[in-house]
Each structure stands twice: as structure tokens, then as C-alpha cells.
Amino acid sequence: MNSSAKKIGLPPVADFFMQHGVKIAVLIFIIVMGFTESSFLSVSNLSSILSASGTTYLCATAISMVMFTNCLDLSIGGNVYLCAAIGTWLNRQGWNTASLIVAMLLVGTFCGLLNGLISASLKVYPMLNTIATGYVFRGLAFIFTRGALAHMPKSWNNISLVSIAGVPITVFLPIIVVFLLHIFMMNTRTGRHIYAVGDNVKTARERGINVFGIKTLAYTINGLLCGLAAILLSSQVMSVPSSMGVGLENTSMLAAVLGGVSFAGGKGKLFPGVFFGALLYATVSNAMVLLQANAYLYNVIYGCVILAVIVLEVVRSQGRKQLA
Template sequence: MMKNNKFWAMLLNRTPAILLLAVVAIFGSISGRFFEPQNFLNILVQSSALAIAATGMTVVLLTAGVDLSVGSLMFVAVALAGKMIANDQPVWLSFAVAFMVGLAGGALNALLITRFRIVAFIATLATLFIGRGFGLWLTNTRAMNMPDAVTALGASRCCGIPTPIVVMLLVTVTIHWFLVRTPWGRQVYAVGNDPDAAQKAGLRVQPILFAAYVICGACAAISGLIALTQTGAVSPSFGQQKEFAAIAAAVLGGTSLFGGRGNVLPGTLFGAILFQTIENGLVIINADPYLYPMVLSAVIFLAVFLDTSRQHLVANLSRRTLQSVA
């Protein structure tokens, strides 16, 4: 029985890779266009914004928290950048201000959670609505088209690699390194596993949580800017429901909703690519657009189901190990 549990635990840990291969095989069998090299490159480019947002979400989920304001924070940061660009401000300055907005939004969430002791779900739900409303006020609920200088950034290359992919790799590799190679990263996992035990062990839990939400806010802003360079416009629905896509990508990649378990590489990156591959495949096979939200909702449900299954298996393995020792 214990061997069976270990087998299923190992299988669940490899779920992102297995699902990705299955999805590629299914869409490839329906349409030969799916296997074109350019399409695979498009998937990676399109995955970049989601992967960055999901990376920030991973850090928060590891602390057993959640950030529902990611999509709204993307919207506010990009709306402000778009407003500045429309007023003839330099693109680099507008992007820098957008990044600062992301940091400030993350800090606001962190303050509500760590200082005022508001539950993360409620605090970030509130900032979700505040951010969405502020973004709509900035844009006057109208789309803002960006100049060619912005879209040129999205189409540019660095050392022959599309810039969005380069930025995605820089963000994911950097945060992954901090999580697995630094004392702060180990503390994040410790807080997610058991905050009370972490506090008793002498860890300063509140600053760790504060940093996690600030990182998530910064990633949301970067994600929004990457998406802006690809779409070339800020619409009133910009970033809408991206927080759920980010959560799904992180959980599909093996990050637990219960905290303390998961990784950015390869986990979250694989999850983001899987999520985007499904969306790309639906477009390639000319699926009914009304099916998109249904399919993506099913993916989110699958992510939660797999995480719950992993949690039960880990609990069973731990219990059986203790029983065998006793």
C-alpha cells in the first residue's frame, strides 16, 4: 500500500510534464499547424506574461497566502504607464513608474495582511476591486492604443531570443535562485509549512510575508508591461481574471495551495506553458470562442484537484512512515 502511495505521489509530481505532452499530442493530432516550430515559439512568447505573474503568485502561495489583486495591479500599472506615454513621457520612465506601482501595490497588500492582520483572501479581494476601479478611472473606461515604440519592444530580440522570453527567464531564474539558494527562501518554505513553528524557531514571519507580497506585486507589474508590449493597447478588461490563471499555472506546476511546497523551476514555468498551450491549441483548431472559458475553468479545477490529491498522499505517506517507525 505504501509503495502504491509513493508511486502515485511520484506520478503527481510529474503531472505538469505528463499533461503538457498529452495536450501537445491531442492538439497536434487535430491540426498539423500545431507542430510548426513558429507556433511553439509563439507559445513561449505568449507564456511569458503569465509565467512572470505566476512566479510572483508562487512566492505568495508558498507562504500559505494568496493574492487576488494580481490582475487589477497589472491593469493599474499599465494604465498609468499608458497615460504617461499618451502625454509624451518617455517609454522607459513610464515603465519604471509602472514597476514602482507594482511594488507599492504589493506593499499595500503586505501592510493590510501583516500590520492590520486582515486575512489575505479578504485583503487582496479588496485591493482587487480598488485597483480595477482606479484603472477604469485612469482610462475613462476606454481603450488606449500605444505607439509603435511600445510594440517594438515586444517584437524585439536579445541575442536572437524574443525579449519577452528573455525577461521571463530572468525573472523566473532569479526568484527560483532566491527561493532555493538563500536563507530567505528557506524561511519562506518554513513559514508556509507552519507559521507558528517558524515563529517559535525565531523566524520573523511578518517581514518574510511582507517581502513575498511585494515580490508578487512587482511580478504583476512586469507581467502587465510584457503583455502591453505584445497587445499594444490598454483595454478596460486588461488583466481581468489573470490572478486565477496565475494561481492555476502555479498549482499545475506543483505549488500547493496549502503552502510550503512547490518551485518556480521547472514547476510554475511548466504550468504557465501548459496553460498557454491549451489556449493556443484552442485557437489553432478553431474551437468556439465560447468554449475557452469553460476549458480554462476545467484546467483550474484540475489544478485544485491535483493539489488536493497531492496533499492527501503526502499526509498518508507521513502517517504511514510514523506508524512504521513506532
């Protein structure tokens, strides 16, 4: 009885649309924009989209790393802001550019490690403790910036001006870093363990996988990527406003789920999956600016997309359980 049920499965077309329906809808939106808005497909606008997608890709990858382990990080925005805030404070103390880069990467990594140790130790859903640490990170950042707009040194802008064959560092560096991380995830034992923990933590323990260490590692990599994102973002805008990073965890999550990362853990690819999701997000954001859409409408659309992905994922998983 069970074997015949398994053979039935979901209709291929229905399963395809359940898995890719949201991405198809976004692509249709982009195609329509290309025909209705002449400036949308211009070289300068496409370059702007690519540049914006770089930082989004880093942050989407950061949240994907912990989502792979069936965890979540809602402190990403606070982490990025704290890294940048400490960078401005150290600049006032006379630190040079190289020292600032190292310091910001270390701050981000430490914040990720802290989240990992707490999440792996406490028997609470990680979303709760990362909300708390997010407030802590943002509060500390306010102390370093004194709650005012902080500025980076003029030499800091040189980072965003670096390019290879005309491609800016804000585009190629995130792609290179995340592609190497993708290879690590797909071709190393540790990478497979990260997926295994997210797929079924009980089975992972029975197989002898160090669940505590794997979760801590995922959060630590998450923090390192936040530090790198803070460097690139602050070099682009040359300042650290108090609003930096606000809502970043939501947009990162949206790009990740658009790229096929599962809220249930154990599924998704950093490349090309999450890259495609980050590019889709950056494209839609750019289109809404061109359309001069109400800024408050952004959150409505982003929330609806995430909700749609969650609903489709639940429907697919329930359908498979009934057929099993």
C-alpha cells in the same frame, strides 16, 4: 508501531501519479494534439506558444511567491491593469519610455507592498483582502483610462521587438528574471525563510523568523513582477483594454499549481517547476484556439484542473498523516 507504519508509506507508483497525474494528463493531451493538428507543431505556432508563456511565467511566479508563504493574491489582474493604465495616463502627460517603465514598476511594487502590509497585519485569510484590493486597483485603473480603450505610444512597441539571437524579450527576460529569483529562493537565508513561513508559521516564529517582514517581502516581489508583466503585455498589444488582467489571477494560479506549487505553502520551485507549468498552460490554451473550442469551455477546463490538483494534494496529505 509508528515506525513500522512510516516504513509502509504509499506505493511509489501511486504516490508518483498523485503528485504528477495532472501534468501527465496535460502532456498526453499535447502529444495527441501534435498528431491530430498539423499546424500545432509548426515553428510559427511553437514560437507563439513560447511568447505567450513569458507573461504567464511572470504572473505565475508572482502568485507563487505569496503561495510559498501559505498566502494568496487574487488582485494580480487588477495590479497589472492599474500599472498599464497609469502608464497610458503618464504617456498623455508627455513622459518618455524610460520614465514610463520605471513608473509602472514602482506602481506594481507599491500595490504588492500594500497587499503585504495588509495581509501580514490582519488576522484574516489573505484571499479576502486581496479580493478587496483587486477591486480597488481595477477601479483606479478605470479612472485613469476613463473606462475606454487606452493606447500606448508607438515607441512602446519597440520593447517587444527587442531580441537576442532571434529570441524575443517576452521570452528571455521573464526566464532570466525568474531564474535569478529562483537562485535567491534556493541559496539565500531570506529565501529559505519564505519557504519556512509557508511550511509552518508557528515554527518559523519560534526560530526567530520575522514573519511580518517575510510575508511583506513576498507580496512586494509579487507586485514588482506584476509591473514587469504589465510592461511586456502592453508592449505586445499596444493598447490597454478595460478587460486587461481579467481572470489573470486564475490562470496564474493554474500555471503555478501545474508547476508543483502547493496551496498549503512551503513547497515548489520557480525553475524549472513553475516555468514548466506556465509552458503547459500556454500550450493547452494555444491548442484550444486551434481546435476552435468554445471560449466558455476554457474556464470549465481550468477550474477542473485546479480542483483536481487540490483534491490530489488533500488526498496525499491525509494519507501521509494517517501513516505518520
